[in-house]
Amino acid sequence: MLEAHVITLFPDMFESFLSCSFVERAQKKQAMSVILHNLRDFTHDKHNSVDDEPFGGGPGMVLMPGPIFEAAESISESPDVESVVLMTPQGALLTQDRAAEFAQKKRIIVICGRYEGVDERVREYLVTDEVSIGDYVLAGGELPAMVFLEAISRLVPGVVGCEESTFDESHSFAMLEYPQYTRPAKFRSWKVPKVLVSGDHEGVRRWRARQSLLRTFLRRPDLLCGVQKDGFREEMRIRLTLALGDN
Ligand code: ADE
Numbered sequence: 625m626l627e628a629h630v631i632t633l634f635p636d637m638f639e640s641f642l643s644c645s646f647v648e649r650a651q652k653k654q655a656m657s658v659i660l661h662n663l664r665d666f667t668h669d670k671h672n673s674v675d676d677e678p679f680g681g682g683p684g685m686v687l688m689p690g691p692i693f694e695a696a697e698s699i700s701e702s703p704d705v706e707s708v709v710l711m712t713p714q715g716a717l718l719t720q721d722r723a724a725e726f727a728q729k730k731r732i733i734v735i736c737g738r739y740e741g742v743d744e745r746v747r748e749y750l751v752t753d754e755v756s757i758g759d760y761v762l763a764g765g766e767l768p769a770m771v772f773l774e775a776i777s778r779l780v781p782g783v784v785g786c787e788e789s790t791f792d793e794s795h796s797f798a799m800l801e802y803p804q805y806t807r808p809a810k811f812r813s814w815k816v817p818k819v820l821v822s823g824d825h826e827g828v829r830r831w832r833a834r835q836s837l838l839r840t841f842l843r844r845p846d847l848l849c850g851v852q853k854d855g856f857r858e859e860m861r862i863r864l865t866l867a868l869g870d871n
Pocket of ligand 1: 712713737739756757761764
């Protein structure tokens with residue numbers, strides 16, 4: 625069971641996400657729970673201020689440390705918070721491997737930053753991990769937090785029915801998924817590849833392995849080189865053998 629506490633200025637943004645995403649399924653299965661904390665609830669002045677001008681001048685406003693620390697400390701009174709994650713474009717890129725690591729945890733805090741910035745003391749003395757969802761800048765960490773939570777929720781043990789489906793997907797073993805087709809077998813003038821409707825299971829496996837390799841090679845060759853994960857070489861050997869038909 626993973627408990628994810630989200631600290632945000634915009635809890636309303638999460639409402640439809642939490643009611644119709646994979647996270648909802650994870651919550652129903654009691655494999656994960658997401659608890660929202662409104663940063664403004666941890667302010668003490670009459671304007672409920674959460675940000676202020678940067679020392680030294682410059683444009684934009686910076687989130688003050690006080691409300692963020694208070695929000696986090698109200699959660700971490702329960703002892704086993706394992707990670708305090710800041711969503712920021714300065715963080716390490718989110719990958720399937722990283723999502724899988726977080727999916728193993730019991731309790732995490734996710735702080736939604738604002739792109740103008742967060743007081744550096746939050747980074748230095750509270751945050752344990754900084755996560756970016758890509759090399760582009762969004763106005764705040766809310767959408768990135770949703771992406772992060774969705775990626776994690778699918779990997780929390782017990783959420784996806786058949787272990788196979790997360791194992792086989794794009795980016796497991798750094799390979800892209802083969803093309804998928806469904807009924808009708810002929811749509812307009814376009815037929816699905818013959819082998820898929822042939823009943824030849826071995827042929828289907830081989831075709832899929834070939835397509836998966838080809839796609840990865842053509843679209844994301846970077847995934848094929850430099851990956852030195854345990855099991856990757858063996859997985860490649862199996863897929864190549866299958867794709868080239870030498871077994
Ligand atoms: N906040 C703003 N942009 C972001 C990004 N690309 N990733 C994570 N958090 C962000």
